[in-house]
Amino acid sequence: MSSAATPPPADDTVTTEPGAGAKRAALEAEQDHLHRVHDRVEHLRERADARAAEAAADRSGSTFQARFERDVTAHHHATRAARYTFGDVESLAFGRLDLRDGDDLHVGRISVVDESGDVLLVDWRAPASAAFYQATPATPMDVVRRRTLVTRGRTVRDLDDELLDADAAEELGLSSVTGQGALLAALSRHRTAHMRDIVATIQADQDRIIRSPATGTLVVTGGPGTGKTVVALHRVAYLLYGDRDRFEGRGILVVGPSQAFTEYTARVLPSLGEDRAVQRALDGFAPRGVRVTGWDEPDVAAVKGDLAMIEVCRRAVAAAVPPLPPATRFSFEGTTARLDGRTLAGLRRRLLGRVSSDRDVTTYHARAAAADDALRAALWKAWRGARRAAGARPPEERSGTGFDQALEEAAQVTMLRRCFWPELDPADVLARLASGRVDLDRLAGDLLGAEARGRLHDAWQQAEGWTLDDVALLDEVRAVLGRVPEASTESPRDRDPGLRVTGDPGPAAVAPADVEADDYRDFAHVVVDEAQDLTPMQWRMVARRGPYASWTVVGDLAQRSRVAEPRDWDAVARLIGRRQVAVQSLSVNYRTPAEIVEVARAVLEAADHDPDAVPRAVRESGHRPTLHRTDDLVGVAVGTALDAAARADGTVVLIGPPELLPELTSTLEGAEAEDERRERVRVLDARTVKGLEFDDVVVVAPDRIAEASAVGLHQLYVAVTRATRSLAVVAAPDAPVPGEERYASVRA
Numbered sequence: 001m002s003s004a005a006t007p008p009p010a011d012d013t014v015t016t017e018p019g020a021g022a023k024r025a026a027l028e029a030e031q032d033h034l035h036r037v038h039d040r041v042e043h044l045r046e047r048a049d050a051r052a053a054e055a056a057a058d059r060s061g062s063t064f065q066a067r068f069e070r071d072v073t074a075h076h077h078a079t080r081a082a083r084y085t086f087g088d089v090e091s092l093a094f095g096r097l098d099l100r101d102g103d104d105l106h107v108g109r110i111s112v113v114d115e116s117g118d119v120l121l122v123d124w125r126a127p128a129s130a131a132f133y134q135a136t137p138a139t140p141m142d143v144v145r146r147r148t149l150v151t152r153g154r155t156v157r158d159l160d161d162e163l164l165d166a167d168a169a170e171e172l173g174l175s176s177v178t179g180q181g182a183l184l185a186a187l188s189r190h191r192t193a194h195m196r197d198i199v200a201t202i203q204a205d206q207d208r209i210i211r212s213p214a215t216g217t218l219v220v221t222g223g224p225g226t227g228k229t230v231v232a233l234h235r236v237a238y239l240l241y242g243d244r245d246r247f248e249g250r251g252i253l254v255v256g257p258s259q260a261f262t263e264y265t266a267r268v269l270p271s272l273g274e275d276r277a278v279q280r281a282l283d284g285f286a287p288r289g290v291r292v293t294g295w296d297e298p299d300v301a302a303v304k305g306d307l308a309m310i311e312v313c314r315r316a317v318a319a320a321v322p323p324l325p326p327a328t329r330f331s332f333e334g335t336t337a338r339l340d341g342r343t344l345a346g347l348r349r350r351l352l353g354r355v356s357s358d359r360d361v362t363t364y365h366a367r368a369a370a371a372d373d374a375l376r377a378a379l380w381k382a383w384r385g386a387r388r389a390a391g392a393r394p395p396e397e398r399s400g401t402g403f404d405q406a407l408e409e410a411a412q413v414t415m416l417r418r419c420f421w422p423e424l425d426p427a428d429v430l431a432r433l434a435s436g437r438v439d440l441d442r443l444a445g446d447l448l449g450a451e452a453r454g455r456l457h458d459a460w461q462q463a464e465g466w467t468l469d470d471v472a473l474l475d476e477v478r479a480v481l482g483r484v485p486e487a488s489t490e491s492p493r494d495r496d497p498g499l500r501v502t503g504d505p506g507p508a509a510v511a512p513a514d515v516e517a518d519d520y521r522d523f524a525h526v527v528v529d530e531a532q533d534l535t536p537m538q539w540r541m542v543a544r545r546g547p548y549a550s551w552t553v554v555g556d557l558a559q560r561s562r563v564a565e566p567r568d569w570d571a572v573a574r575l576i577g578r579r580q581v582a583v584q585s586l587s588v589n590y591r592t593p594a595e596i597v598e599v600a601r602a603v604l605e606a607a608d609h610d611p612d613a614v615p616r617a618v619r620e621s622g623h624r625p626t627l628h629r630t631d632d633l634v635g636v637a638v639g640t641a642l643d644a645a646a647r648a649d650g651t652v653v654l655i656g657p658p659e660l661l662p663e664l665t666s667t668l669e670g671a672e673a674e675d676e677r678r679e680r681v682r683v684l685d686a687r688t689v690k691g692l693e694f695d696d697v698v699v700v701a702p703d704r705i706a707e708a709s710a711v712g713l714h715q716l717y718v719a720v721t722r723a724t725r726s727l728a729v730v731a732a733p734d735a736p737v738p739g740e741e742r743y744a745s746v747r748a
């Protein structure tokens, strides 16, 4: 946005520097207004609280209807009260527009009207507020002066003016009072463990994305720190505000790459008064009871993520049914029939061949009744054959003969029906394949090449638990299985203990009733963050939750940690069943100072990626990144991180290759430092820092991160672009470090 808050200022912006007196007067006027807003909000909150309490205590009606209405009323007022509740640090009002017609309006977190109907504050998402974010001197949108307020709780700390229409300003007698720069003030605040909202300083290009209609699929791209994540979250708040019926009813799903990421971003929507969106990490789609404990190397992830796995999963279900008894005998009206296992196996194979995840009616569990019918028909046919062989003439029709009743009572038939089409759970099904009980080569020899099968086999053999990429496979299996019919309460193990898989690669304690997690529904809108990293199978998993949804897809191809498909956004569109995507890009880096951007550029160059993909930084820190050459990687890295924590408040992270993490953690724990300082330092794997940010970043052994896989340099790029303040790199004396000359060198 070209507001005064946005460096560099637009060339045609008119800014006059008034005296301190004018600024003081302006601050006082804004302070008065903010007090009025807060007083009114407090009043509204107290009133809503009182009404909620009154409704909850109302015992006047005893009918179900009366109790229901009372609960709805109490809930309604409690929700209102919650909307009027703000923490001390959140700014309730953050802008003011003076318009050509002499009116002014204040923009804030919510709309507030006083007792006489005057508007004290307009919600940032309302159409009238759009000019606060979008007006420029070239297109002033009837705005003469835009004022950005820097507030904290009830206090106005600073303000920042921009005259967009100098002539009209003169006519109206308006001047401008420049402050510190609201955006720079916001960016220079130290970070906490949680991302903050940016309502006060949304920039024009970001605002256009936030407000764009949710019709098809919008892809938001841009380099690290351009605000993709925060913009996507504000878009969710905007959509909920604009069409609550559509988006609150069916819901909005926000998907992030990891639990750490979801925890980091979790507070943004609640701080905007919206807590209805469902935020999930990719491993959060695992069936209940399944815990993800590991990662796959990119080449294994590529196999597990390939669409060939759709058919592998389908066949895995067919291979998970237990063997049938060699023969089943039963008697009815004095005739004993015998049905051999091979005939029944053929019948079951044909029925299993029709099972798929395509439609609800073709899932395994949905076909249970049809399978049982087919089994009874086969038994009927066998009995009629036996009857005829005995010289009697069997009845043509089964119904009315008592045959079905007799089947219910025959012990052998009961056994047969239980293992013919038992209830299955996804983790058990996949575990049979992963543990080798079902032979992968026989199952998928025609679907996966020998190399891919080898990788899959080795990965599953060596794994100590389920991995992130197994989750999409578990979900695919779950989709093939479908919902367990409601009437059924037995778990598969109650029915057939033989289904238990020993030596499973992962904890598979899942009861079928738990199989459908509560997110398994048809969302109205789906947001996918760090979208460059999803495999085709993961896209299927997410798309299953929004077959009719509109989408916001957020990603940066330069930060890919994958080597396989999909390679561009059109391919993503195909995977989620959409014909096309609209792409919008963000190009200003609000996170990383210019000095660190230079280093990041060198890493991209080393990765043979277009170095211009690095977004331009909005500010400089005045500090060059430091490069520490040492043999004592861990000791120096921990010392550097603790020094950073001592220098200033904020968050510090040590990012290293997986094999160094235990030593980094134990050295940090044993280091002599105050607890408060030590606790502000985190140790993270280079693969888990995606989407996160920290004030001070120490990257350890960059060469090992870079060489770990085909996308190692991209992971190093992600690691060095996490810092908002300082970057230190700790490397062995002879280790290659891209852009070495751009660092200040420190020899330990």
Ligand SMILES: Nc1ncnc2c1ncn2[C@@H]1O[C@H](COP(=O)(O)OP(=O)(O)OP(=O)(O)O)[C@@H](O)[C@H]1O
Binding pocket: 183, 186, 187, 195, 196, 197, 198, 201, 202, 203, 206, 222, 223, 224, 225, 226, 227, 228, 229, 230, 231, 556, 559, 590, 591, 690, 691, 692, 693, 721
């Ligand atoms: N308009 C803004 N005003 C204030 N802060 C902003 C603004 N836009 C972005 N930021 C801040 O910049 C930082 C980076 O934002 P965000 O994490 O959304 O970027 P990103 O593009 O998703 O980055 P990455 O690709 O590395 O995950 C955050 O601290 C965010 O709050």
